Amino acid sequence: MAQNWTKADLGPVGSVPRTELKEKLNLSGCEVSVNRLEPGQALPFVHKHRLNEELYLVLAGQGEFWLDGEVVPLGEGDAVKVLPETGRCLRAGAEAALTYLCIQAAAGSLGPYTRTDGVIVDQRTGW
Amino acid sequence: MAQNWTKADLGPVGSVPRTELKEKLNLSGCEVSVNRLEPGQALPFVHKHRLNEELYLVLAGQGEFWLDGEVVPLGEGDAVKVLPETGRCLRAGAEAALTYLCIQAAAGSLGPYTRTDGVIVDQRTGW
Numbered sequence: 001m002a003q004n005w006t007k008a009d010l011g012p013v014g015s016v017p018r019t020e021l022k023e024k025l026n027l028s029g030c031e032v033s034v035n036r037l038e039p040g041q042a043l044p045f046v047h048k049h050r051l052n053e054e055l056y057l058v059l060a061g062q063g064e065f066w067l068d069g070e071v072v073p074l075g076e077g078d079a080v081k082v083l084p085e086t087g088r089c090l091r092a093g094a095e096a097a098l099t100y101l102c103i104q105a106a107a108g109s110l111g112p113y114t115r116t117d118g119v120i121v122d123q124r125t126g127w
Numbered sequence: 128m129a130q131n132w133t134k135a136d137l138g139p140v141g142s143v144p145r146t147e148l149k150e151k152l153n154l155s156g157c158e159v160s161v162n163r164l165e166p167g168q169a170l171p172f173v174h175k176h177r178l179n180e181e182l183y184l185v186l187a188g189q190g191e192f193w194l195d196g197e198v199v200p201l202g203e204g205d206a207v208k209v210l211p212e213t214g215r216c217l218r219a220g221a222e223a224a225l226t227y228l229c230i231q232a233a234a235g236s237l238g239p240y241t242r243t244d245g246v247i248v249d250q251r252t253g254w
Binding site: 003004005006007008009010012013016021022024026027029030031032033042045046047049050052053055060065066067068070072075076077078080081082083086087089091101103104105106108109110112113118119120121124125127 | 134149
């Protein structure tokens with residue numbers, strides 16, 4: 001495998017067990033975890049972060065997000081940004097497992113992006 | 128809505144049109160886009176990045192990743208890290224649309240994470 005890209009095969013996204021991609025792929029800008037809570041299961045603690053902002057993205061199922069005492073319903077396709085100092089916890093609904101991504105990156109670390117960081121290059125795919 | 132979290136509802140993840148979450152949620156550590164290529168459709172250019180590492184995560188469908196001339200098959204649950212200077216392009220397979228996330232973060236920007244950045248706090252959810 002070339003050094004300029006690295007691939008992992010996680011399997012069907014609705015049924016991946018907890019997987020942490022930073023170590024698996026040697027990510028250097030963020031940690032991305034795939035998480036699964038079984039029906040009715042909650043994370044066993046409330047946590048916050050020192051430096052990192054988190055983005056949660058629900059891939060399948062339903063559940064609830066506890067955010068400093070507010071309870072927010074979660075369903076497929078919900079994306080929730082959580083600032084570092086916010087206490088947070090999740091649980092799956094009684095009827096279905098909850099599968100979600102958690103993307104963790106240092107708050108304020110992103111400079112240019114997409115059209116200000118990407119460069120179209122003169123390479124051709126043949127497609 | 129509180130200021131310590133922000134939510135967006137994208138809808139079923141296999142059929143979200145291109146959506147950029149940085150502006151929608153005011154993300155400060157990464158850009159996360161949800162992308163969809165119709166069957167047989169390819170991105171119309173090859174691009175690289177100046178500063179940002181990208182992680183592509185396939186949510187549904189099949190396709191191919193072109194990476195500096197190498198062609199890598201893609202299917203649901205494939206996660207591919209791409210270093211900034213790598214020329215990249217994607218296309219969906221002929222039979223199915225390709226839905227994928229692209230997570231963009233500054234290479235080398237992540238310091239502590241998870242157990243070294245997260246802090247368990249003495250708040251109770253009542254769950």
